[in-house]
Amino acid sequence: MARIVMKFGGTSVADLDRIRNVANRVKREVDAGNEVAVVVSAMSGVTNQLVKWCQELSPLHDAREYDTVVATGEQVTIGLLAIALQTLGVDARSWQGWQVPIRTDDSHGKARVEEIEGSALIARMQSGQVPVVAGFQGIGTDNRVTTLGRGGSDLSAVAIAAAVKADRCDIYTDVDGIYTTDPRIVPRARKLPAVAYEEMLELASVGAKVLQTRSVELAMKQRVRVQVLSSFEDKPGSMVVDEDEIVEQPLVTGVAYSRDEAKVTLRRVPDKPGIAALVFGPLSAANVNVDMIVQNLGADGTTDMTFTVGKTDLPRAKEVLETARAEIGFEAMLADPDVAKISIVGIGMRSHAGVAATMFRSLAEKGINIQVISTSEIKTSVLVGAEYTELAVRALHTAYGLDAEG
Amino acid sequence: MARIVMKFGGTSVADLDRIRNVANRVKREVDAGNEVAVVVSAMSGVTNQLVKWCQELSPLHDAREYDTVVATGEQVTIGLLAIALQTLGVDARSWQGWQVPIRTDDSHGKARVEEIEGSALIARMQSGQVPVVAGFQGIGTDNRVTTLGRGGSDLSAVAIAAAVKADRCDIYTDVDGIYTTDPRIVPRARKLPAVAYEEMLELASVGAKVLQTRSVELAMKQRVRVQVLSSFEDKPGSMVVDEDEIVEQPLVTGVAYSRDEAKVTLRRVPDKPGIAALVFGPLSAANVNVDMIVQNLGADGTTDMTFTVGKTDLPRAKEVLETARAEIGFEAMLADPDVAKISIVGIGMRSHAGVAATMFRSLAEKGINIQVISTSEIKTSVLVGAEYTELAVRALHTAYGLDAEG
Incomplete structure (x- = not known):
């Protein structure tokens, strides 16, 4: 017997x-003797329609009224389920x-969960009732x-799992787990x-958007074991857990890519403090x-600075840097x-x-030029020409022994 | 300056x-120096869709969940407005x-308003803010x-008007007032x-369904002055008020009709106590x-009983009476x-x-046979053959001098 939070997008x-299908899935967990709480999103398309209405009335609408309107999507689903x-x-x-209550701050439209009263939900679960909780919403200090x-429904599910001390938070979605790439x-x-958690x-x-980032952070902080699995197929998914739980830890778990960035280079910037x-700034x-x-130091007291920004931010970045050009003193800007x-x-x-060395060698063997390298404790990223994306991902997937057999 | 509750269906x-149009109407009252609160229904069609979903999932659904689902319709409208x-x-x-709160009993799906805290709304109105209140909904003692x-939104509007001690409750609808017929x-x-109020x-x-009956009862009890007017045209509507406010009271205010009833006659029922x-029973x-x-007394110790029931109830009424036939002892049932x-x-x-006498004479002159008569203090009703409906209404409208001139 376990206590489980099940979340459906x-x-x-x-x-x-599909709501009937979800009900059957929940019943199966209940019949297996588990204590279950469910967290649901709005029926797909509904939230978009509600957001559109608010935006059509006013692009600069009151976020408190926006919240009143869009929160209805989840309210419909919990009643129907x-x-x-x-x-x-x-x-x-x-x-x-x-009603729970799920207390948040007053940052309407992007509120942070501050405290969830788990006691009422726990009491109901212990008495055999299944709480069906609206995801994505809470109540601010302004009532x-x-x-x-x-x-935000992923975040709701993890936060509720923490509040009711669940053994597991199952996130049902339209993919059946987390892949090596x-x-x-x-x-x-x-x-x-x-x-x-850290790998997730x-x-x-870097682009593998199976779980909302904030929900993974919260799961890591609260040590909530999260499972990602398919709501349409009936097979085990992927667990997101503390590294201690993972018995056989490979050198490299996965290869990810992102095409959402753009590169900016400032040529011959004076190499001075600040x-x-x-x-x-x-x-x-x-x-x-x-x-x-x-940053590459040149011989003549100047330096070349290269960095990446979000592709959609590129026009703004160029404008900002042009404006500050005299102050910075660069010779040329390349984007x-x-x-x-x-x-x-x-x-x-x-x-x-030597893990990164394998990466550089594999890419070199395919003739792929590395433009920028950055590393963190458990990640190494390189920037390459966009046309090499697939080739690079495949080469690395093979190089680190991640290909499935057969 | 007045304090007004405006209700839009x-x-x-x-x-x-149309929501923008409503906003303009509200702004006009505010600009005229009035204190205004607004009560709104769900966008038309929305409630029906929500009800349909509940019914499709289960004809015998939990009324508490039904309420959770259908209350979202009004929640969307208040945010958008x-x-x-x-x-x-x-x-x-x-x-x-x-949030107000509008406290009701726990009869989900058909709850009765028990108490409305008007203080928060009054404070906002006095500070120049317009409260936009969801009609049709409240909060039970079960939270x-x-x-x-x-x-129920009519009822909400009247109850809120009473709670904030409004000078007037304006019910905007798709008719522009109450007519003589x-x-x-x-x-x-x-x-x-x-x-x-009593006339309304x-x-x-008897079929003039401009205002929900319970809302008129509440208005009468709380002495809320109600105005019925068009949300699409810009002209005064009809006031529903205490009779003392009506200066020139005609003998007959209106002629109404209903085709929703059926007649049942039990022949030769033993005329005995009970x-x-x-x-x-x-x-x-x-x-x-x-x-x-x-009930017409016959000469032989039996009586003919005639009564009306709702047309949709007729099959059930016949079944019930057939079952009780031996006990009642009637000779024949005609429907x-x-x-x-x-x-x-x-x-x-x-x-x-002599007011009723004019009615009987006018109908006789048109050759319309009266099947049943019933009277109350301010109403006289007759049952006639359905094919005479329009003829009877027109004859009476003229007989009581209600026709417009010109």
């Missing part, structure tokens, strides 16, 4: 048939965010409905039985996130949006030397 | 353009039932969302500037409402669904004799 509850469960003979009741931002690029990509965070930040602040003030940064970031991620890299 | 907020008002520069905020039953039958029907109740009960209880137990009742009830309504009837 919008495509899993898109219509009445509770009815569907009762029809199957499962004792169930719906819970809106303010008004808040929402957690897009993808994108199976559309590498057909022999393997589903990972287990991934460490690095994978998410120059980095002059470059990155104005970008930060303009809300432009900078990711990889490298290249045709780049891709390829990353290898693995907890095993911490304790093994 | 589903067709008045059916899409964003608040945004639309803010866009016009009007300070506004939305209020859900539980769950309740709904008041179909048409149905203008589709009598083109020269006149819009009434004022109608007494009698008119509503016979009425034998007939009407089982009908009541089967939830069949009986309206008009007449006739082809009848119409025609009523004249007017406070003036209280103090004037």
